[in-house]
Amino acid sequence: MVITPDIIVVLCVLVVVILLFVFDWVRVDVVGIMVLVGLPLLGLVTPQQAVSGLSSNAVVSIIAVIIIGAGLDKTGVMNHLARIILRIAGKREKRITAMISGTVALISGFMQNIGAAALFMPAARRIAVHTGIPAGRILLPMAFCAIIGGTLTLVGSSPLIMLNDLLVIGGIKNKPFGIFSMTPIGIMLVVAAMLYFAVLGKKILPDGKQQDVGGPLSPLLDKTYHNVGDIYEMYIPAEGFKENTLIGLQIRANYACTVVASYNHITHKRIVAPLPEDLLCPGDSLAVVGDEVYVKKMAADLGWSYSDELKVFADDLSQSNAGIMEGIVTPRSRLVGKTLGSFQFRHKYGVTPLAIFVGHEMIISDLSNQTVAEGNALLLHGKWSSFHRLKEQNDLVFTEPVRGEVVREDKALWALGCLAISLFMILVLNIQLSIALFFGALGMILGQVLSIDEAYQSVDWMTVFLLAGLIPLGIAFENTGAAKLIAVTLMNVLGVPSPTLLLFGIAILTSFFTLFTSNVGATVLLVPLGINLALSCGCDPRAAALTVALAASNTFILPTHQVNALIMRPAGLKSVDYLRAGIGMTVLFLLVLVGGMRLLFL
Structure with a gap:
């Protein structure tokens, strides 16, 4: 193939994007917007293709599944899930990470990995607050295992779903793969990932700032x-x-x-x-x-x-559920002229007075008989939901924003029903992912689990614009022929390799493409190429095709995969955090994948 000016330009754009990600000169969503605007100006994609990412199935699905996750969190479902995990795993980081990562990986084998990760993210964040573990140390392994979980079954990821349609060898469609044909290799990959984080987690995961789980006062x-x-x-x-x-x-x-x-x-x-x-x-x-x-x-x-360590009340009094607030008595407060005991804070609002500040004196004992005056400061302990109700009475002005939110536990069954219907539409009725998930999100709003404003506020727009900008970059690679040029060049370099070297070459090439282009695009391009090369080397072409489909999940080095992008802001991660943890994971993935293919398929 001839190297055209357009190929040179798109490769330069790719280098600039990598540098911006690695050195973190601008935020990742700004990088996405720069790509979205720059590619049509350079003539590498049409204006329609440039904005196609905003309406892509992946981006729309992310918006919908975040809203569903917010609804589940709003009803307390994720809090109950976090409580169960903590009851089993305790506060040990390795056990918590392994339990969450393993569960998400299993679920990802039967539904889109972005959905599994998004649904578990609220529970994982609550666990981080309960235990004091930095959120990134839980969410990053969870994200990697969610991506790898897509290798467990034929319906776990888009490349595997379309694999059988690409098995055309010499004009004849070859024997299709069964739903669990790749499961042994998928299990190997998931176990390898969990061992990777268990052994090297302290060295490769971001230190972050540990959550404060100390005393009750800010x-x-x-x-x-x-x-x-x-x-x-x-x-x-x-x-x-x-x-x-x-x-x-x-x-x-x-x-x-x-x-x-x-x-x-x-x-x-x-x-x-x-x-x-x-x-x-x-x-x-x-x-x-x-x-x-x-x-x-x-x-x-x-x-x-x-x-001094909460065990019995670890969940009820965790910082995500309860805390201490200072309230100043307003001039028109019903408290003025009354004793604290007569106002019955515990009976009416479920909060406990701890102290009252009168002038320059703090009083702790005999609070019930203290007469309240305008401007007095009260120190109160209770659940955040109780403080939200108390705030509506306008008797006190709180000196700090009230954390948490009012939990709508009465809507929990409705929220779970919306999720169940969405999953049924995806897995049984085979309705497109984005439509099915938005049906569930709409159900959350119509059922008053979330208001429409709360739904809008729950969406992480940084993730949306990051992915919306990277999707046209993949289109540009295909439009200009850059993707095909790189693939053909590498295959020419390999010549007539041994089966092991062939699989390594195919896996490395696929892993590279999935960092910047869609995993579906990489699969469509490389499966026929791998099949033809396997035939010329005397290798099983089905093994080469399966290697491509599985290697399409090997995308950990940059936050370009939709799952990695999803957790970036909630986990407080930077591009360098993915690079540090992702390099080793990428190498391990390649070794386990090729080793498993050699053992089971060649």
Whole structure:
């Protein structure tokens, strides 16, 4: 083939894109927009092709699946999933990473990997907050395994879905692959990836900033209310304690500590902001906020034990679910002139007063009898959903934004139903991915799981524009003939290779193309090429075709794959993070893939 000026230009564009990704000179979505605008100006694609990425099946599917994931998160479904994972895996990073990555990989074998990753991302982010593990250390292995999970079955990825249609050898369609023909190799790849992160995770995963899971106060409030203390769990022994109420124990009066949650070991009921008249029994647990000196004294006096690590209340009082807020009493507040006890914060709003700041004095003990005046500051503990309800009353002005959101648990079954219908449409009715997923997203909105504004806000537009810009770059490679030129040149260099070298060459070439072009485009181009070369080398052409389809999932070095792009912002990742973790994963993928093909198909 002849090297044309257009081929030279598109290769230069590719080099510039790689440099921008690697050195992070501008944000990745800006790179995508630059490509989207630059390619038609250079005459490499038509204006229609340049904007085609915005309406592509992949990009539209991402928008829809993010909305579905947001709906599931809004109803608390993902919080329950996170709780189950934490109950099984604890707070150990390797176990959490392996469990999430393995589950997502399995699901990716039967649905599009972007869908599996997007649905699990809210739960993974919640787990990061619960455990203090940087989100990138969970989400990056999850993303890689979601991509690799597409190799588990014939319906796991687009290249494998279309593989049988490309098996034309000498004008005759060859024996098709079964749905589980590639499963042994897919399992090898998934296991290899999980071992890769288990062994080298600390060296290759981004350090990030560990989530703060320490005391209950924000840095701002800690400067003012440092005497309030931290949060501790207290355990009442099964013997030696007589039943008593919270008010009967006089914990605040005697120890300057506040009970913010209780757990009944018989009913297994956890209550945030328990009432003063609630009964405590032997074997129950409490969460208290106070200075460790007083907590220690209380434990010694009452014969209880305590811990500064939350176990019983790890989920209920995690930073994603509950915390402490400071509220200033407004001039027209109903609190003015009343005592704190008469306002019944626990009964009405499910929040617990910890302290009141009057002038320059902070009061912790005897809060119930304190008369509230305009301008007083109250320190309150409770669930974020309770603070959102309290904020609507306009009795207090909070000094910091209220975290979290109101969870619509009553819509959980509806949200799960929308997801189930979308999956049924994809897997059984064979409806196009984007249409089926948008049907589910629409169901979330019509069912009032999400408002339309919340749906818009949930979409990560950085991901959308990154992928929308890279799709026309792949089209430009095909339009100019650059893709075919590179493929033919490499195959000519290989000459008449051995079967192992042939498979390596095919796998490397496919891996390169899928970084910048669509995996479908790379498969369409390289399967016929691989088949013809395999015939000339006396190698099984079906093995060469399958190698191409599987190697199309070997795309880890840059955030150009839709799954990698999806997690980039939530995980706080940069292009160099993909490069550091992706180089080793790419090499390992090639070795396991070719080794598996040699073992099972040649």
